[in-house]
Amino acid sequence: MGRVEGKVAFITGAARGQGRSHARRLAQEGADIIAIDACEDQPNIPYAGATEADLAETVRQVEALDRRIVATKADVRDFAALKAAVDEGVAQLGRLDIVSANAGIGVNPLSTDEIPDEVWKDMLDVNLSGAWRAAKAAIPHIKAGGRGGSIILTSSAAGLRAYANAGAYVSAKHGVVGLMRTLALELAPDMIRVNSIHPTQVDTDMIQNEATYRLFRPDLDHPTKEDFAPASQTMNALPIPWVEAIDISNAVLFLASDEARYITGVTLSVDAGSNIK
């Protein structure tokens, strides 16, 4: 018996990286999946966007686990597209229990007073407003089930403390904490729990790119992954440079499952101790 057997989970940003890992982990434990991803290059972002082929690969991997998945190309900046995807997924899979608002974009390092207006707006629109839209599209379905539910918002270690030259990212991820706490209060009467997860660096394309390497190694012209690793490790208490996507998925699974049935309003760091350094 899986730990989320018979449940349905909606995951944003599910084409690759953490989102795909969450889809697989929840499916391993018995959940069916509603998946969306923008599947496009994002403006002002220093690495390639996910593709429709990536999303198709997530579908293949979930189906290989004998779970159902309804995957749609949809952008969290577009509420109508998001709502249509969730409504269609619930129509096909019959219910909704879990939301993983995971879609997010990474940092193009700039001092905060130099961030162009459109870069700031894109960051907030995806990393904060996108989480709100995902919740907004899902809440009516979770309430309609009358069985409670679990919403997990992916914030960041940068949602709990600041990092220089990532002002828009830090602001968006802090905003996610405020959204989480407000939703937790509003939805508690319906036994819908809302929590956030705060990863340190995760080994995905969002950080394994030269822009992130420059954020951590402003002292070098063309820093490499090998230059990034020791700088990244100094942020963490545990002697590791980054965590893996599966480590975030296991935290999502815990919060999604009934093992956390009375946990709500919590900021859960999965950060190798970076918040206490």
Next chain:
Amino acid sequence: MGRLEGKVAFITGAARGQGRSHALRLAQEGADIIAIDICEALSENTYPPATEEDLTETVRQVEALDRRIVATKADVRDFAQVKKAVDDGVAQLGRLDIVSANAGIGGTPHHSEDIPEDEWKNMIDINLSGVWRATKAAIPHLKAGGRGGSIILTSSDAGLFAYENISHYVSAKHGVVGLMRTLALELAPDFIRVNSVHPTTVNTLMVQNEGTYKLFRPDLENPTQDDFAAAATTMNALPIPWVEPIDISNAVLFFASDESRYVTGVPLAVDAGAAIK
């Protein structure tokens, strides 16, 4: 394959309540157990003490799960007793991986200025120093294993914010957070993780007694469990009066298992949203 297969866990206050629940839950997932409990009356408590029969019952229940358990009558106020029990347990069971520093008392409510000196000292000695002594006895064995480990300190919602009339309890439980963060930093190089759990009211004798009922219902002369339940529910965001020991055990299991292998330094509220109300 259990989630803690082959591991050994040391649990204080294991004769009943949360401690027994932790022993059973960890044993269900494959761990062997080293258990201690004072099994004696503490004068300032307003509820009946755990007994040696209670501890024997924990042994019976763990053995019924086909796991081994080494149980000793020992007081967390006495380091020599705690150390001897842990040393004996490790000698018999071969290793140590997990610590649940759970032993604690509820004490008697007073205005801060009215707390008798001996009650203050005893509260700190058990609920804070007892936690430190449990870790002090365990850390050499965890380090000797060379496989890392997980230490889980039981704090309280009263470790995150204050309640009136129990400043000795609030101070001790806040102190546990400081101890947790310090240990997390000190032990990170050895991959020994340290986290704390922060329950709201848990359905055990420590709260289900007239002393607690009066703390929550100073307006009534002889408050009942129903009177208490109504007041306890107002503390939580979720519409429940208290959580069950198994809910804390599931959080302990998450921290104890490799699913949280990179989670350290985290205070995790299992509190039905009390912290955000």
